[in-house]
Amino acid sequence: MNVLILSAAAKVLLVQAFQAAARPLGGQxxxxxxxxxxxxxFAADQALILPRSDDPGFAGALADACARHGVGLIVPTRDGELAVLAAARERLHAQGVTVLVPSQDALALCRDKRRFAQVCHGLGLATPRTFAPGEAPDRYPVFVRPVDGAGGRGARRVDGPADLPAGEDHLVQAFDDGPEFTIDVLMSLDGAPLQALARRRLLVHGGEATKSRTEDIPALADQALKLCAALGLVGHNVVQAFHDAAGTRFIEVNPRFGGASNLSIQAGLASPERILQMARGRTAEAARPRPIAYGLTMLRYAQDRIVTDAELAAL
Structure with a gap:
């Protein structure tokens, strides 16, 4: 089974993790x-240039590429491509391709921050205090985010009413400066919760953790699994939350691998290996919990890849 990773960009570690899982099975x-x-x-076994996901020809080009290269699994990595892939999921499934994307309804719940907060509250899970549209916060600072969006774009701290945006297209929540965690959550391909691992975000640049540590917090992992199951998610997901002695406050869910998910993969969650097992019908094997190494710290650094004009042209 060959694996296609979309919007690969600089996600070399994710490519390498799937290579380690696919090669023993004869896949690329x-x-x-x-x-x-x-x-x-340049790290992958093969490289493809595809149209942008908002190009009308994207779905057709993707289906053709899967047929041409024997792809059995598609791994999206960018929020902007998820809805297009959800719309094309049945078409790709008909040609034997599994796409790691949930339904369009599940994606809509993840994108709409107000509906997401409502889902959390319906499950008995907390979020930072959320103000109703038009409700004046009773204290500052607050945290403001677009209601519809992903990846932290447009999110910011607001220190007074003069800077508070008008209208209902922004979510206003109490500012929370508690310890922030990402929970990597592995779900089955039909939405059953399998295993989760919490990692504390020690240092963040541009919305991604550059220093992170795995921590053994069963209650946090269990709540994240419950939330992802209620949302109808599949495969690997990243849940953002604050967690301290006062409890857990959920922020958002991104239904894809995260920028620092390599830490959870290497700590024992082994999502690429288990996702390939599920895609090959070995769900029971993939569902068995794996031993997790807690107290591992990820220290991210940059590495250069130097290529020639000929190598670029060869792609």
Missing amino acids: VIAADIARDNAAL
Whole structure:
């Protein structure tokens, strides 16, 4: 079974993790992007240039690429491509391709921050205090985010009413400066909760953790599994939350691998290996909990990949 990783960009570690899982099965990892000058394309077994996901020809080009290269599993990595893939999921499934994307309804719940908060409250899970549209916060600072969006775009701290945006297209919540965690959550391909691992975000740049540590917090992992099951998610997901002695406050869920998910993969969650097992029908084997190494700290650093004009042209 060959694996296609979309929007591969600089996600070399994710490519390598899937290579380690696919090669013992005789499979290869194909990395795709819209431009040749992306490091992950040179780390993969094969590289593809595909249209942008908002191009009308994207779905057809993707289906053709899967047929041409024997792809059995598609791994999206960018929020902007998820809805297009959800719409094309049945078409791809008909040609034997598994797409790691939930239903369009599940994606809509993840994108709409107000509906997401309502789901949390319906499950008895807490979020930072959320103000109703038009409700004046009784104290500052508050935290403001677009209601519809992903990846932290447009999120910011607001220190007074003069800077508070008008209208209902922003979610206003109490500012929370508690310890922030990402929980990597593995679900089955039909939405059953399997295993989760919490990692504390020690240092964050550009919305991604550059220092992170795995921690043994069963209650946090269990709540994240419950939330992802209620949302109808599949495969690997990243849940953002604050957690301290006062409890857990959920922020959002991204239904895809995260930028620092390599830490949880290496700590024992082994999502690529288990996802390939499920895609091959070995769900019972994939569902068995894996031993987790707690107290591992990830220290991220940059590495250069130097390529020639000929190598770029060869893609």
